[in-house]
Amino acid sequence: MLWTLAKIDFTNGDNQSTNKLITSGQIKKRQTPECSNHALNLLPAMTRLPGLKQIRLGMQWLRGRIGAAGLILGYHRVAVSPYDPFGLCVQPQHLAEQLEIIAQYATPISLEGMWAGLQARTLPRRAIAVTFDDGYAEVLAAAAPLLAHHNIPATVFVTTGSLGHPFWWDELTYLILASPCLPDSLELSIKGDSVRWSVTHPRYLSLNKDTDSPRRNLLHTLYNHLVPLSLDERNLLLAELRQWTGCTSSPRERSLTPDEIITLNQHQLISLGAHTVTHPWLPHLPAAAQQAEIQGSKHTLETVLGQPVTLFSYPHGQANQDTRRWVGQAGFALACASENGVVWRGRDPYFLPRFWIPDWDGETFARWLKQWLG
Ligand SMILES: [Zn+2]
Numbered sequence: 001m002l003w004t005l006a007k008i009d010f011t012n013g014d015n016q017s018t019n020k021l022i023t024s025g026q027i028k029k030r031q032t033p034e035c036s037n038h039a040l041n042l043l044p045a046m047t048r049l050p051g052l053k054q055i056r057l058g059m060q061w062l063r064g065r066i067g068a069a070g071l072i073l074g075y076h077r078v079a080v081s082p083y084d085p086f087g088l089c090v091q092p093q094h095l096a097e098q099l100e101i102i103a104q105y106a107t108p109i110s111l112e113g114m115w116a117g118l119q120a121r122t123l124p125r126r127a128i129a130v131t132f133d134d135g136y137a138e139v140l141a142a143a144a145p146l147l148a149h150h151n152i153p154a155t156v157f158v159t160t161g162s163l164g165h166p167f168w169w170d171e172l173t174y175l176i177l178a179s180p181c182l183p184d185s186l187e188l189s190i191k192g193d194s195v196r197w198s199v200t201h202p203r204y205l206s207l208n209k210d211t212d213s214p215r216r217n218l219l220h221t222l223y224n225h226l227v228p229l230s231l232d233e234r235n236l237l238l239a240e241l242r243q244w245t246g247c248t249s250s251p252r253e254r255s256l257t258p259d260e261i262i263t264l265n266q267h268q269l270i271s272l273g274a275h276t277v278t279h280p281w282l283p284h285l286p287a288a289a290q291q292a293e294i295q296g297s298k299h300t301l302e303t304v305l306g307q308p309v310t311l312f313s314y315p316h317g318q319a320n321q322d323t324r325r326w327v328g329q330a331g332f333a334l335a336c337a338s339e340n341g342v343v344w345r346g347r348d349p350y351f352l353p354r355f356w357i358p359d360w361d362g363e364t365f366a367r368w369l370k371q372w373l374g
Helices: 016-023 039-048 051-066 092-105 111-119 137-150 168-178 214-226 231-245 258-265 287-305 321-329 362-373
Strands: 069-075 127-132 154-158 185-190 193-198 270-274 311-313 334-336
Touching: 069 111, 092 127, 092 137, 092 362, 111 127, 111 270, 111 334, 127 137, 137 154, 137 258, 154 311, 168 214, 168 231, 185 214, 185 231, 193 214, 214 231, 258 270, 258 287, 270 287, 287 321
Parallel strands: 069 127, 127 154, 154 270, 270 311, 311 334
Antiparallel strands: 185 193
16 A cells, blocks of 8 residues: 555655644553653653753654654564553554555664664664564564565564563463453462452453453552562462463463574564563662573573574663663673664664554554654
């Protein structure tokens, strides 16, 4: 499909239609495990926030339009899912539309190519790098053919500790949202503290998809309790939760297997990067544990692929100065964060900003992209 410029005019600097669309409430902010600031909030924020923050966001916007700068786009899942409480999914049809727009109106480039182009001052205009975090098997099945069709490079960051299996947050989501009924109460011992929830309110039995439904609130509460735990502690609690719900099946979504990682790597346009072993909040871990997560995922991927892995992405976008230094010392050349912003020559290569792209149709995506590409 050819996107008509009558609707999406990349050559016209008028942003009124874009502002109108965003402020009309058609685009809503969502929380994801990866980031809490969506790109779509930036432009309205420029008109609302006073002081330095407004100026900083305005400068980023200008740099994206007139300077030598690129955009890195972030995705997670490529699927239609009945449960997507963290906003990780982009439907295959919507991804196809978004990639078609990138191919038509931008200059798709690899992550490494973008950074090299910036340093050599040869970056083409409207440069866009596409990334996928976590390493869902859907990336091979659904995204790789679309990327190949449109000749768009991409980097896939793989969490290496659960290859071929569901991620723990998908298991948690499945247990809480997909169980046909929940028992009256839940009591868990978390790091020695007994935590109890009463689930007797009838609305807890609802499969209401509203973001503020009690089931979703319970899910997010449990997620926040589980995310800082070690792998063993978390697995123990997930086993307790599974017993509590009586749920015996598992979610269908899962991470790539080693064979699938090799197949993905055979796509000429796709690069593989590391995303830790267990997807922790890195800055919350002791130094040795952080280094083990960073080096462990690199080692596993390099063993599977038989080649160096030099790209990294921080789980939840979180990194402090020590984390960045250890990523560099481990031999990575570039690392992506989750902070919104454009990439220019002077950026920290170990904290590259990204925009997380929601499940937008092509037209909505194009209106957003127009703000940044000019
Ligand atoms: Zn992740």
